[in-house]
Amino acid sequence: MDQIIIQDLSIYAKHGVYMEENILGQQFLVSVYMDLDLSRAGQTDSLEHTLDYGKICHFVTKYMQSHTFKLIEAAAEHLAQELLLTYDPIKKIRIKVKKPWAPIGLPIKNVCVSVDRTRHSVYLSLGSNMGDRQAYLDQGIKEVDALDSCKVCERSAVIETEPYGDVVQERFLNCVIRVETVLNPQQLLEKLHEIEARADRKREVHWGPRTLDLDILFYDHVTVNSPNLTIPHADLHNRSFVLEPLCEIAPWYQHPVLHKTVRQLYDGLAKDDAWL
Numbered sequence: 474m475d476q477i478i479i480q481d482l483s484i485y486a487k488h489g490v491y492m493e494e495n496i497l498g499q500q501f502l503v504s505v506y507m508d509l510d511l512s513r514a515g516q517t518d519s520l521e522h523t524l525d526y527g528k529i530c531h532f533v534t535k536y537m538q539s540h541t542f543k544l545i546e547a548a549a550e551h552l553a554q555e556l557l558l559t560y561d562p563i564k565k566i567r568i569k570v571k572k573p574w575a576p577i578g579l580p581i582k583n584v585c586v587s588v589d590r591t592r593h594s595v596y597l598s599l600g601s602n603m604g605d606r607q608a609y610l611d612q613g614i615k616e617v618d619a620l621d622s623c624k625v626c627e628r629s630a631v632i633e634t635e636p637y638g639d640v641v642q643e644r645f646l647n648c649v650i651r652v653e654t655v656l657n658p659q660q661l662l663e664k665l666h667e668i669e670a671r672a673d674r675k676r677e678v679h680w681g682p683r684t685l686d687l688d689i690l691f692y693d694h695v696t697v698n699s700p701n702l703t704i705p706h707a708d709l710h711n712r713s714f715v716l717e718p719l720c721e722i723a724p725w726y727q728h729p730v731l732h733k734t735v736r737q738l739y740d741g742l743a744k745d746d747a748w749l
Contacts (some may be wrong), residue, residue, distance in 0.1 A: 474509035476543050477523070477724045480504045481571070482530055486537040488548050493542055499574055501548075503533055503584070505556070508565035524562055532556070545570040545586045551621070553590040558624045566624060573682065587665040593693050595652045595661065596723060598706075598715050600686040602636065604644040609685045611674055614650055616668045617687075623664075629718035637684075643682065647716040649690070656706055658697050661688065690715065694729045705730060710738045 482505070487498040507524065514523035520727060536555055541709040542548040549568040557566055567589045597617070601609040610631060618625040630651045648725075655663055665687040671684035690706045699705040705728055708716045716739035724736040731738070 474508040476506070477507045477509065477511070477526055477529075479526055479533070482533060484534050484537045486541075488537075489576075490547060491541050493581055493737075494576070494716065497638060498594060499572070501537065501545070502571035502573065503537065503552075504530065504567075504569040504571075506569075507531060507556075507560075507563045507569035510564075513560050524560060525712045529556070529560075532559070534730040545572055545584075546588070549586050549588045550590075553588055554622055557590060558622075558653065558656055559594045562593065565589070573599060590655050593654050593656075595654055595692050596649060596690040596719065597665070598647065598649050598686075598688045598690055598709075598719075599712070600645045600647045601684060602643045602645040603682050603684045607631065610646055610648060612672065613668055613687060616671070617665075618651070620664055620693060622656045622660075623654040624651050625650050625652055627722045629721040632714065632718055634714035638698070647714045649715065649722060651722055657690065658692050658695075658696075659699070662702050665689070688715075690719065691726065691729075694727075696729055711742070713739070714740055716742060 481502040484501050484503055485498055486516050487495050488501065488502055489495060489499070490506055498649060507529075510696055511523055514520075527553075533552065536552055537548065540548070540551065542551070549570045553566050553568045557563055566729065569585055569587045571583040571585045573583040575581060599613050601608050603609075608725065614628065617623055630647050631648045634645050636643070654694060656664065669685050669687055687708055689702070689704055692704045695704065706715075710728065710731060716735060719735050720739050726733065726735050728735070728738065733741075
């Protein structure tokens with residue numbers, strides 16, 4: 474992967490644990506290492522196929538000066554998130570924040586924090602069969618997009634489906650969204666559970682009625698097997714209410730375990746249903 478590197482951008486900002494640091498401010502040196510594809514820029518010699526590093530410098534300066542963090546760890550973390558989710562060409566980023574005059578009472582050149590973060594592509598399914606179903610779906614999508622660490626990029630149409638499993642209940646509304654995030658799978662799951670809780674989601678009956686259900690279907694092309702999380706979703710290949718809207722926005726996405734595309738999984742499920 475190619476890189477654009479900005480080294481030791483000097484910024485006067487107000488970050489630190491001590492009150493005087495937040496009031497008086499001090500000098501920071503910020504370096505940004507951005508992984509992206511520069512092949513078209515190199516071939517065309519056109520600015521539109523790369524990132525304007527001047528604009529990036531102004532973005533970083535404005536962000537560092539308009540926020541106040543106690544820790545440079547937090548400043549680096551939030552700056553990395555903001556750059557990844559603002560500039561689509563950046564696939565991976567490293568932020569280094571140096572504090573040349575750290576108040577430790579000893580001679581030192583600087584203290585530096587370095588964080589590496591990657592933008593991840595995630596597919597989520599949403600379902601609701603209680604109350605105002607459409608409102609619950611809309612609110613769920615809005616809350617995912619409102620997270621500092623996530624951005625909703627695509628959304629399928631909403632379909633109405635029969636409930637899955639043996640529990641007698643109302644019909645569902647379902648859809649799928651594609652999200653870009655800097656969260657790891659476990660962190661994302663925790664955020665989704667918080668959104669479900671705000672929608673008064675109850676986990677009392679397996680496959681039972683719910684105000685809002687949020688499931689991680691795919692996370693990049695990785696697999697996760699932990700006590701509370703399985704990626705890809707363990708049963709998505711059997712669920713037409715997931716595969717149908719997923720086909721709309723990601724028909725050629727390949728299941729990393731079954732090695733079939735979403736379209737192939739959906740067509741195979743439809744063929745099986747035809748024999749019933």
